[in-house]
Structure formats: C-alpha cells, structure tokens
Amino acid sequence: MDLRQIGASSLVSGPSLREQARQVIRGLIITGQMQPDQLYSVPRLAIDLGVSATPVREALLDLAREGLLEPVRNRGFRVVSLSxxxxxxxxxxxxxxxxxxxxxxxxxxxxxxxxxxxxxxxxxxxxxxxxxxxxxxxxxxxxxxxxxxxxxxxxxxxxxxxxxxxxxxxxxxxxxxxxxxxxxxxxxxxxxxxxxxxxxxxxxxxxxxxxxxxxxxxxxxxxxxxxxxxxx
Incomplete structure (x- = not known):
C-alpha cells in the first residue's frame, strides 16, 4: 500500500502531525483501503506517511480507543471487523x-x-x-x-x-x-x-x-x- 498516492506525503510540520496522521489513516480505514485481514505496523505506516514513528503510533492508539483499530501485541494494528x-x-x-x-x-x-x-x-x-x-x-x-x-x-x-x-x-x-x-x-x-x-x-x-x-x-x-x- 503506497499512501503517498493519496496525498499522505503532504504531511508536514504543522499544528499536529499526530492529528494529520489520524485523519489520513481514518480515511484509509473508512474507504476500505485498509482491510481487516491485514496487519499494519507503525514503522511501515510511518515510512509511507513520511513522518517519524511517534505521531503515527499515537494516531493509531487514538483510532484504537475510538474502536476503529485493535492492537496486536508486538505485531501492529488490525482494522476492527463488524458483522x-x-x-x-x-x-x-x-x-x-x-x-x-x-x-x-x-x-x-x-x-x-x-x-x-x-x-x-x-x-x-x-x-x-x-x-x-x-x-x-x-x-x-x-x-x-x-x-x-x-x-x-x-x-x-x-x-x-x-x-x-x-x-x-x-x-x-x-x-x-x-x-x-x-x-x-x-x-x-x-x-x-x-x-x-x-x-x-x-x-x-x-x-x-x-x-x-x-x-x-x-x-x-x-x-x-x-x-x-x-x-x-
């Protein structure tokens, strides 16, 4: 998955890289570009977004608290699947x-x-x-x-x-x-x-x-x- 194709590379220093990352990742989830059957690691997403791992990790944890993602210990995050x-x-x-x-x-x-x-x-x-x-x-x-x-x-x-x-x-x-x-x-x-x-x-x-x-x-x-x- 190349996030830069959807404009994710536009993340730059601003009010909150964490919030920008959260918006981009939420967009990928709700448009179906991030799938429940795949694992997404912080380092990989950080590379694709072109930012450091810290704001990406914080963004993923925010989305997990919202119920959109679930953490998989020592492996990354998975999109929550609803019946x-x-x-x-x-x-x-x-x-x-x-x-x-x-x-x-x-x-x-x-x-x-x-x-x-x-x-x-x-x-x-x-x-x-x-x-x-x-x-x-x-x-x-x-x-x-x-x-x-x-x-x-x-x-x-x-x-x-x-x-x-x-x-x-x-x-x-x-x-x-x-x-x-x-x-x-x-x-x-x-x-x-x-x-x-x-x-x-x-x-x-x-x-x-x-x-x-x-x-x-x-x-x-x-x-x-x-x-x-x-x-x-």
Missing part, C-alpha cells in the same frame, strides 16, 4: 440519536453564525463530491454532522455520534455507486439546512431519516435486518 448484525445495531442507535437531535435543533433554531459555518461545510462536501475525492468528502461530511450536533452544546453526544459514524464505515463502501451516493448526500446537507433555517421540524426529520437510511444501504453488506422505516 452485518453489529452494523445494523449501530444504525439503529444512530436513528434513535440523530433524528430526535435534528428535531431539537429545528425547535431551538440555528444562529446566523452557526448556519454560515454549516453551509460552508456543506459547500466543502459538495466540492469533494464533485471532484470524486472520497476521503475529503468523508472528512468534511463528518465535520458537518458533528458540527450540527455540537450546536446543542452537548459535547459527549457529539463525540458519541462521531464515533458511531466512523464505526459503520469500517468495511468501506459496499456499493458500486460511490459517486452517486456522495453527490446525493452532499445535496441533502443543503436540504437539511434549508429546513432547519425555516424551523421546519418535520422537514428536517424527514431529510435526516432519509439520509441515514440510504447510508445504511451503502455501508451495509446487503444482509440487513427488516426495519420499520423500510416497510413504510
């Missing part, structure tokens, strides 16, 4: 959390500054989708959704949703229509913001539910449990 049932369980939790949260945000109403910041992130996801840049899309998409929930001022909730969003992406896309999916997702960000700006609670809830259900089809493995929303 279809576990994926479905996580999506069920996300529906229980994110849909009511969006309703609460609609009732509370976003401030102009919050709306501007979220629209900026929505525009960033659209640019990434238009360019077919999956890693950049997934990063800006994460920032959008976590930032949206953070408007309520509940950091533990925002952190939990961020972790759940990453975990459902452990296997990479299970669908050939990647570009179509990310284009639709980017469009739905604007639909969601439009509903929230009007305090249209029902509209915002409908967009978020559709957003999550379609994502479940793409990130799941096709062996999905029946779900009440699917039958309506």
């Amino acid at each position: 279809p049932g576990e994926l479905n369980d996580i999506f069920a939790i996300r529906l229980l959390l994110e849909v009511p949260v969006v309703a609460e945000i609609a009732r509370a109403r976003l401030t102009p500054a919050q709306t501007e910041q979220l629209r900026h992130l929505a525009q960033a996801t659209k640019r990434a989708a238009d360019d077919g840049n999956l890693i950049e899309f997934l990063e800006t998409d994460r920032q959008f959704h976590v930032g949206l929930i953070a408007t309520l001022g509940n950091k533990p909730l925002a952190d939990l949703v961020e972790t759940l969003r990453d975990r459902v992406r452990l296997h990479g896309f299970k669908n050939d229509s990647t570009r179509e999916h990310i284009a639709q997702s980017a469009s739905e960000h604007f639909q969601l913001l439009d509903a929230l700006s009007k305090q249209d609670e029902a509209g915002a809830v409908a967009v978020m539910r559709r957003h999550l259900e379609r994502s479940r089809h793409v990130w799941g493995e096709g062996d999905r449990k029946p779900h009440t929303e699917d039958q309506t």
